[in-house]
Amino acid sequence: MGIFSKTCEYAVRAVFFIAQHTADGSRVGIKEIAVNIDSPEHFLAKILQDLSKRGIIQSVKGPNGGFYLDAQSLSRPLSDVIEAVDGGGIFRDCGLGLKECSSKNPCPLHHDFLDVRNRLQNMLESITIGQFNEDLNLGIVVLKK
Amino acid sequence: MGIFSKTCEYAVRAVFFIAQHTADGSRVGIKEIAVNIDSPEHFLAKILQDLSKRGIIQSVKGPNGGFYLDAQSLSRPLSDVIEAVDGGGIFRDCGLGLKECSSKNPCPLHHDFLDVRNRLQNMLESITIGQFNEDLNLGIVVLKK
DNA sequence: ATAATAAAAGATAAAAACATCTTTTATTAT
DNA sequence: ATAATAAAAGATGTTTTTATCTTTTATTAT
Numbered sequence: 001m002g003i004f005s006k007t008c009e010y011a012v013r014a015v016f017f018i019a020q021h022t023a024d025g026s027r028v029g030i031k032e033i034a035v036n037i038d039s040p041e042h043f044l045a046k047i048l049q050d051l052s053k054r055g056i057i058q059s060v061k062g063p064n065g066g067f068y069l070d071a072q073s074l075s076r077p078l079s080d081v082i083e084a085v086d087g088g089g090i091f092r093d094c095g096l097g098l099k100e101c102s103s104k105n106p107c108p109l110h111h112d113f114l115d116v117r118n119r120l121q122n123m124l125e126s127i128t129i130g131q132f133n134e135d136l137n138l139g140i141v142v143l144k145k
Numbered sequence: 146m147g148i149f150s151k152t153c154e155y156a157v158r159a160v161f162f163i164a165q166h167t168a169d170g171s172r173v174g175i176k177e178i179a180v181n182i183d184s185p186e187h188f189l190a191k192i193l194q195d196l197s198k199r200g201i202i203q204s205v206k207g208p209n210g211g212f213y214l215d216a217q218s219l220s221r222p223l224s225d226v227i228e229a230v231d232g233g234g235i236f237r238d239c240g241l242g243l244k245e246c247s248s249k250n251p252c253p254l255h256h257d258f259l260d261v262r263n264r265l266q267n268m269l270e271s272i273t274i275g276q277f278n279e280d281l282n283l284g285i286v287v288l289k290k
Numbered sequence: 291a292t293a294a295t296a297a298a299a300g301a302t303a304a305a306a307a308c309a310t311c312t313t314t315t316a317t318t319a320t
Numbered sequence: 321a322t323a324a325t326a327a328a329a330g331a332t333g334t335t336t337t338t339a340t341c342t343t344t345t346a347t348t349a350t
Contacts, residue, residue, distance in 0.1 A: 006307080053328095061315070061325080063324065065317065094147070108280065141253045191339090194297075206348095207349095209348070
């Protein structure tokens with residue numbers, strides 16, 4: 001287990017890939033995405049269906065169909081993907097699993113965790129889905145292996 | 146799912162509780178620990194058995210037996226508990242699940258994640274198991290609810 | 291020695307996460 | 321209209337995590 005669930009890792013990698021490959025207005029199919037981000041195709045399909053229903057990504061069926069991102073989606077913060085897939089718990093929940101942990105009723109790690117969580121949240125809120133397109137094109141960053 | 150597994154959350158809460166209640170050299174039983182950190186007793190027993198085998202906590206069987214911490218254990222960094230239960234992946238693994246993510250072959254979030262992970266690790270390495278005993282005694286911090 | 295105590299170990303099970311396969315629906319090109 | 325395409329939806333299966341219950345072993349007090 002990492003910071004995010006496996007499901008969420010696939011989701012983020014897929015969204016970055018879709019961003020890179022549909023910036024020109026085209027679409028990309030589930031098979032191509034799955035192969036290029038190294039994820040199980042049918043499992044990823046479920047994940048993307050869900051993101052599509054939530055309006056975080058777009059899709060069309062049929063020939064020339066596939067997944068894509070409109071301008072609004074490209075400028076969304078990455079945190080929206082995390083929230084959609086894993087929920088916002090990672091940004092809010094107590095690091096030790098306490099239900100009522102707060103500054104008034106803190107667990108021993110409350111203050112330290114607050115700092116780490118806030119940094120993570122700020123980072124993911126300031127990154128947009130589309131911002132790595134060029135780096136991906138140049139091969140400076142990668143989505144598989 | 147939080148930052149840590151549920152198992153790990155129980156482990157950390159239990160270790161803090163044991164620290165608080167055995168600083169005087171006494172022992173505390175699994176039932177009392179489970180009730181006071183609000184965890185399933187038999188499940189927690191498994192977790193503590195494992196920590197005991199690894200030498201991170203101490204235990205003795207029989208009457209007046211239970212779990213406790215020696216001086217060395219009290220001064221251990223909390224990161225040792227995390228490493229023992231969840232493994233060190235949280236400090237090292239790629240945030241997007243890539244196997245070979247590195248500064249030479251980075252995922253899009255590599256540099257940002259490196260920062261967050263390092264902060265988390267530094268924090269957990271600089272906190273000791275015994276350092277909250279007084280705050281726990283004073284009720285300034287809590288381990289349940 | 292014996293009985294009582296409490297952790298250790300073993301067996302089993304429920305729930306959630308992860309994954310696959312098949313059928314249906316929407317869209318496009320002919 | 322028809323056939324081809326590709327996502328959506330449904331059914332099912334596997335693995336891991338979380339959890340419970342029972343039996344065994346070590347220790348202590350009598």
